[in-house]
Amino acid sequence: MTTLAEKPARQDAPGGPARPTLRQRLSRWDVKFSPYVYIAPFFVVFGLTGLFPLLYTAYVSLFDWEIGDDDPSFVGLENFVTLFGDPQFWNAVVNTISIFLLSSVPQVIIAVLLAALLSLRLRFPAGWRVGVLLPYSASLVALGIIFANLFGPRYGLINATLETLGLDRVEWQANRFAGHLAIATMVNWRWTGYNALIVLAAMQALSRDVYEAAVVDGAGAVRRFFSITLPMLRPTLIFVVITSTIGGLQIFTEPKLFDAMPGSNNGGSQHQFQTLTLYLYKSAFEGFDLGYASAIAWVLFLLIVLIALANFLITRRIAATTGLKR
C-alpha cells in the first residue's frame, strides 16, 4: 500500500536541473566567498596598519621632509646616501648587532636547556613553568627602571657587590661593551623564560616512540637530547630564533631607560648604546627629520630581513647536521 502511494510522489520531486532558489544561491556564495570575508578583516587591518605604513615610509624616505613641513622636497636617494656616510648610524648598527648577539645567542641556548630541565619529572611542574614565565609578565618599563638602578655606576647594587668581592667597579654607562652587556641582561631576563616555554611545549609534543627506541638502542640522555630532541625541535627553534631576531634588532625601551638620564634617546654620553630604533626615534621626533628617519626605518627593515634569513638558514643547518651525526 505504502509503496504504491509513494511512487508518483517521488516522480514529482524536483531532481532535474531547475533554476536554483535564492536560498540555494546564497548557500553556494557562502561556501565560495565566506572564507575570504572572514579572513578579510585581518588583511584590511594589516593593510592599514602594516602594509600602508611600510610603503608610505618608503615614499617619505625619498623626501627632505621635516615634521610639519607643508611642502617637502623630493631628494631621491639622498637620505640613504647621507645615512651610509653617517658615523652615528654605523655606530648604532654596531651597537644593535652587538646587543642582539649578546642577548639572542645565550637566550636561545639557555631557553632550550631550561626547557629540557622543565620537561624532566619535577614536583609542582606548573609552579616551575609559571616561575620561568614571571619575568615576562612584569612591565617592561618597571623592569628597565629596576635594572638601570642595579647597574647604576655609583650607587648600583651590582657595583657594590663587585666591590665587596674585592673586584673593580664597572663603568656601566661609560664603557661601551659593559653597557651592551647590561642591556642584553635585561632582554635575557625578560625573554628567556618565554622562549623556554615555547620550546617546552614543542618538546612535549615529540613522539615518545622515538625516545623509547633510542633507549632500547642504548642512547644516553645527552645523546638523546642532541640526536633526537634538537633535530626534532627544528621548526620551533627556527620560530624562536626569528622572533628573537625581529625583537632583538628593534630593541628600544631597554636602552632608553638604561641611560643615566632615563628616557633620553642619546644612548649614553657618546652614543655607547644608542640602538638603531633610538636613533630613528631621535631623528624623527627630536630632529623632526621624517625623511631621514624613514630611511633608517627601511634600512633597519632590510637588515632584519637579511639577518632573519641568515638565521633561518643557519638554524636549519645546525639542527639538520646534529641529526645526521652518528
Place this chain on the structure above:
Amino acid sequence: MRHLHKGVSFAIGLAVLGASLTACGGGSSGSSGDGRIELSIGTFTEFGYEDLITEYERLHPNITITHHKTGEGGPYHQNLITKLAAGNGLEDVVAVEEGHFSDIIDKSSKFNDLTEIGPADVTADRWLDWKYEAGRDSDGRLIGYGTDIGPLAMCYRRDLLEAAGLPSDPEGVKSLFATWESYFAAGDAYVAGSGGGAWFDASSQLFNSMVNQLDIGYLDRDDNLTIESNPGIKAAWDRITGAIQRGQSATLVAFGNEWKTGFQQGSFATTVCPSWMLGVVEENAGPANAGKWAVTDAFPNGGGNWGGSYLTVPKQSAHPKEAAEFAAWLTAPEQQLKAFQARGNFPSQQQALTSPQLLEQTEPYFGDTKVGELYAEQARKVTRAQYKGPGDGQIQENVTMPALQSVEQGTSPGEAWQRVVDEAKRVVK
C-alpha cells in the same frame, strides 16, 4: 533553517568587514547648534587649573571646557609637534613649556598672534618684561601668554658647608654665590675642606645656567649657530670642565636615578634651584635630611630663569577668539595666584609678585625660609630673555649635556668640545 543560518553568518561577515573599514572615521569637538561653545585645553604635569576651569564655566554658561592633561612633559610636547604638523587634533588652548618653546617658535605661523585675537586690555605690562618678550616670535607676534616662571636661586647643604669650614648662614653664603668665579673658588675650598666631597651635583645644570645668562645663546636672532663664534659659551665650557677636573662635580646626571640617590646620600653641597626645584629637593632628599638644605636669594652673576610655560592658541582652533579670551583669563594675576596656591607654580605676572599671599609663603623643609619673597626678588633680577632659536633645547639636552657627562667619564675637554661643535652643527643644519 541551516541554510538561513549560513546566510546570516555570511551577512555578519560582511558587516564585520564594513565595520572595520568605517571604524577609522571619527570626529572631534566643535560647536553644537544651540550656540554653546566647546573649548578644549591641553596641559602637562600640574598647572593647578582644575578649579579655575570650573569657575570659568560658571562665569560663561555658554562655554563647556574639556581639559586634556598629560602626565609628562616630554611625550606631551612630541604629541604637540606631531598634531601641529598634522594640522588637526590640537586643543584650542595649548600649554607649551619654555624649553620647548623654541621648537614651536620655528612654526609660529601655525599659531595665532594673541595681540590680534586676544582681549585688547591684556597688555605687555601684565607680565615681567622678559617673560612677555620670550613669548614673541622673531617677527614680534605674540604666540603665548605667560603662565608661570622658574626664577633661579641657589640651594645648599648648610651642614656640609659648615663642616668644610665655609660660611653657611643665608647671608654669609651670598658672597660665595656672588659670581661664577667666587662660586667655583668656593668649590675648590669645599673640595679641600671636605676631603674630596663634591661641590655641585650635575655639571649641565651649572653650564646651562651660565649659557642662559649670555646675551646671545646657541643661536642668534637670525637663527645662525653661534657656538664657534660666541666666546661666552666657550668660556662657560672651560670654566665648568675645569671645575670637573678639579673634582667639584658629583658626576651625576640631573633627574637621573643616581642623582636622586645622591640627594639622600648627601653626595654634593650645592644645586641650582629654580622655584619649582624646592619640591624636587624635598622629595629626593627625604625627611631624613630635613633642615639640612637651605636656599638663599643669591645666584652667580645675577639671576636667571629656568622653566615656566605659555598658553598658545593654534590656528587650527575653531574658536580662536573665545580660546584667546579663556587663555587671557587664566593668565591674569588673580588666576595665576590661585594656581600658585594649588600647585606652587610661580606666577609671572607683575601684580601677582607683590601680592601678600605670595610674599608670606614659607617653606618648612628649608628652615621656614620666606620662599615667596625670595623668588619674587630673584625674578626681578632677571633682566632679559635670551632668544632661543629652533634647536636650542636639543643642543642643551642632546649635545652639551652628554658631552659634559663624557668629560666626567674621562674624555678630554678639548675632544668633547669638538664633539659639541660637530653635533650642534648637525642639529641646526
